[in-house]
Amino acid sequence: MARFLIRRGLTMIALLFAISLVTFLLFIVVLPGGNPASMLAGRLANPSEVQLISHRYGFDQPVYVQYFKTMANIFDGSAYSYQSSFNVDDQIRQGLPTTVSLALGAGIIWLLVSILFGTLAAIRAGRYTDRVLTVLSMVGVSMPPFFLGAVIIFYLGYKTSILPINGYVPFTQSPIQWAYHLIAPWFTLSVLFIGFYSRVLRSTILDTLSEDYVRTARAKGLSPRRVLVHHVLRTSLLPIISLWGLDFAQVIGGGAILTESVYGLHGVGYLAAQSVGKLDTVTLLSIVMLTAIAVVVLQALVDFLYAVLDPRIRLA
Amino acid sequence: MTITGPNPAEGAPETGLPPALLHEAAEVGPGVGPWALAWRRLRRNRVALFFGGLFLLIVVICLLAPVYSNDIAHIGPNDQNVINTTNAIGIPIGPTWRFDHYFLGADNLGRDVAVRLLYGGRTSLEVGAVATLITMVLGVLLAIVAGYFRGLADGILSRIMDVIWAYPVVLLGIVLGTVIAVRGLGPFKSTTPLSTALVIGFVYIPYVFRPVRAQVLVLREREFVDAARQQGLSAGQIMLGEILPNLSSTIVVFVPLILANAILLEAALTYLGAGINPPNASWGTMISDGINEIPAAFHLVLVPGIMLVLAVMSVNIFGDGLRDAFDPRSRVRIAIASTSQGD
Numbered sequence: 001m002a003r004f005l006i007r008r009g010l011t012m013i014a015l016l017f018a019i020s021l022v023t024f025l026l027f028i029v030v031l032p033g034g035n036p037a038s039m040l041a042g043r044l045a046n047p048s049e050v051q052l053i054s055h056r057y058g059f060d061q062p063v064y065v066q067y068f069k070t071m072a073n074i075f076d077g078s079a080y081s082y083q084s085s086f087n088v089d090d091q092i093r094q095g096l097p098t099t100v101s102l103a104l105g106a107g108i109i110w111l112l113v114s115i116l117f118g119t120l121a122a123i124r125a126g127r128y129t130d131r132v133l134t135v136l137s138m139v140g141v142s143m144p145p146f147f148l149g150a151v152i153i154f155y156l157g158y159k160t161s162i163l164p165i166n167g168y169v170p171f172t173q174s175p176i177q178w179a180y181h182l183i184a185p186w187f188t189l190s191v192l193f194i195g196f197y198s199r200v201l202r203s204t205i206l207d208t209l210s211e212d213y214v215r216t217a218r219a220k221g222l223s224p225r226r227v228l229v230h231h232v233l234r235t236s237l238l239p240i241i242s243l244w245g246l247d248f249a250q251v252i253g254g255g256a257i258l259t260e261s262v263y264g265l266h267g268v269g270y271l272a273a274q275s276v277g278k279l280d281t282v283t284l285l286s287i288v289m290l291t292a293i294a295v296v297v298l299q300a301l302v303d304f305l306y307a308v309l310d311p312r313i314r315l316a
Numbered sequence: 317m318t319i320t321g322p323n324p325a326e327g328a329p330e331t332g333l334p335p336a337l338l339h340e341a342a343e344v345g346p347g348v349g350p351w352a353l354a355w356r357r358l359r360r361n362r363v364a365l366f367f368g369g370l371f372l373l374i375v376v377i378c379l380l381a382p383v384y385s386n387d388i389a390h391i392g393p394n395d396q397n398v399i400n401t402t403n404a405i406g407i408p409i410g411p412t413w414r415f416d417h418y419f420l421g422a423d424n425l426g427r428d429v430a431v432r433l434l435y436g437g438r439t440s441l442e443v444g445a446v447a448t449l450i451t452m453v454l455g456v457l458l459a460i461v462a463g464y465f466r467g468l469a470d471g472i473l474s475r476i477m478d479v480i481w482a483y484p485v486v487l488l489g490i491v492l493g494t495v496i497a498v499r500g501l502g503p504f505k506s507t508t509p510l511s512t513a514l515v516i517g518f519v520y521i522p523y524v525f526r527p528v529r530a531q532v533l534v535l536r537e538r539e540f541v542d543a544a545r546q547q548g549l550s551a552g553q554i555m556l557g558e559i560l561p562n563l564s565s566t567i568v569v570f571v572p573l574i575l576a577n578a579i580l581l582e583a584a585l586t587y588l589g590a591g592i593n594p595p596n597a598s599w600g601t602m603i604s605d606g607i608n609e610i611p612a613a614f615h616l617v618l619v620p621g622i623m624l625v626l627a628v629m630s631v632n633i634f635g636d637g638l639r640d641a642f643d644p645r646s647r648v649r650i651a652i653a654s655t656s657q658g659d
Contacts, residue, residue: 158611
């Protein structure tokens with residue numbers, strides 16, 4: 001199992017490299033005017049200057065050489081955006097605290113709430129609680145984050161001033177203001193995941209309840225609570241946790257584009273959306289690589305949690 | 317997580333079937349096909365039927381947009397009329413609740429929100445429907461080819477699908493949408509509703525490809541496929557005549573799921589500027605226009621937003637009922653929802 005998870009993590013990284021290659025080809029080869037040299041040289045440059053710059057930055061080299069050079073620059077932190085001529089590393093580093101704050105809060109909320117909802121719906125399957133939770137999760141998966149965000153900003157921000165309208169306050173500056181400014185984004189980002197995860201957990205629990213070992217546990221006289229927590233939940237949580245690992249990694253890697261945009265949080269997702277709009281290949285590739293790193297780290301964490309939850313897996 | 321299609325051998329009681337289903341199997345007796353059985357279950361699910369009906373109603377109302385525009389409201393979706401519809405500082409009027417005069421209010425250019433809502437709905441639903449068609453046709457056909465031939469064809473197709481699948485949905489959508497907007501792609505010189513549908517349809521192909529391929533891998537080993545092969549049927553005949561019909565219940569279950577997500581993705585791409593272009597109305601353009609007007613005229617966000625959520629939710633709930641009807645033992649197999657928005 002652990003080997004399977006490690007292999008899956010490695011596959012995911014290979015895929016992210018494939019993504020970076022596809023993005024590179026799309027933007028450099030498919031798009032015309034993809035030659036950033038003329039952009040760097042400025043409007044008044046003569047052809048020889050453009051050629052000089054083209055040569056210095058390596059735009060005259062074969063595509064694969066350009067690709068590997070760009071990737072090497074990204075990894076040693078010396079990549080510059082051809083569009084804004086900012087250091088890409090610095091830009092991501094500026095956005096990262098916002099995105100990590102968003103991801104941490106939302107990740108904890110959506111994990112805990114969906115465990116609660118999923119478990120409740122499963123043990124009350126077919127009854128009133130289950131139906132209400134099912135409807136709620138259906139609303140959740142049908143809710144575009146930018147619409148939900150707009151509604152919250154208007155009613156809780158402008159109308160009643162309960163919550164701030166937008167902006168981000170660093171944790172180091174004021175932890176209370178930090179949380180206060182992030183409550184709405186946390187909630188908005190969590191809603192969709194809660195809707196989906198609680199449905200998955202509900203059906204996993206219902207499947208697990210019919211397993212033989214659960215019947216055995218009941219038969220030997222364990223209390224229903226102990227059977228639920230120690231025998232049913234412990235295995236039913238596994239799929240939720242691996243889903244969570246990947247989703248959380250994607251949010252860190254700028255996956256929360258819509259939430260960050262609607263709340264004006266200038267995080268990695270916002271940067272990703274901006275760089276696609278500006279066809280800023282280098283920045284976009286860097287963000288994809290950030291996702292790759294996040295996937296590796298989260299995969300390790302998921303492996304660890306698997307070992308804790310599943311007694312058959314032991315960490316070497 | 318495992319993604320499997322509905323069990324094709326439904327109806328035959330076997331061990332491990334929940335008591336309620338055993339009871340049902342006994343009740344309907346032998347000889348009732350999977351479709352009749354599914355319809356029997358769906359008919360009992362009032363909630364799913366209600367929301368299926370609601371979605372049909374929304375579709376019909378949106379298709380009647382020209383009728384409302386010409387005969388009742390007497391104003392086109394892009395007709396501007398700032399006199400009497402905006403106040404001194406340019407804030408548009410809210411809903412008047414009069415069918416013949418700005419029923420749901422005006423926007424900041426004095427356009428009729430109700431008329432635009434219906435026309436926009438038409439665009440959103442059409443984009444969603446075309447995208448779903450593209451996803452289903454390509455997803456299923458490629459899956460049949462990959463699953464039937466296995467080997468090299470399967471390897472290549474599966475790896476391509478893996479790459480598309482690993483790309484965050486919204487990010488891939490805006491990358492492709494931007495490439496089309498800047499460069500054009502084939503016949504598309506710039507963004508059109510059809511090009512947006514193409515992008516959305518493309519993005520969701522792996523979500524259909526993977527589960528269908530898994531099912532084809534099982535089906536190709538079954539006796540009836542062997543029999544067809546013995547009779548000398550060509551690979552094409554077996555794939556389309558023998559395997560495809562056996563995938564129909566999976567396909568039926570996937571259509572509403574993809575449709576709901578396609579409608580959502582249209583709105584998301586448009587909001588990020590990589591989807592439908594103004595002044596064309598779609599629910600996505602209306603919401604993103606409205607977000608720029610916060611807090612002055614919130615009905616501009618609320619009206620299209622509620623409509624969008626209602627439409628998507630009714631498709632989702634109906635789809636959920638449909639899945640239960642075809643495979644009551646289903647483990648939730650919607651890997652789609654989790655990645656639909658990227659966040």
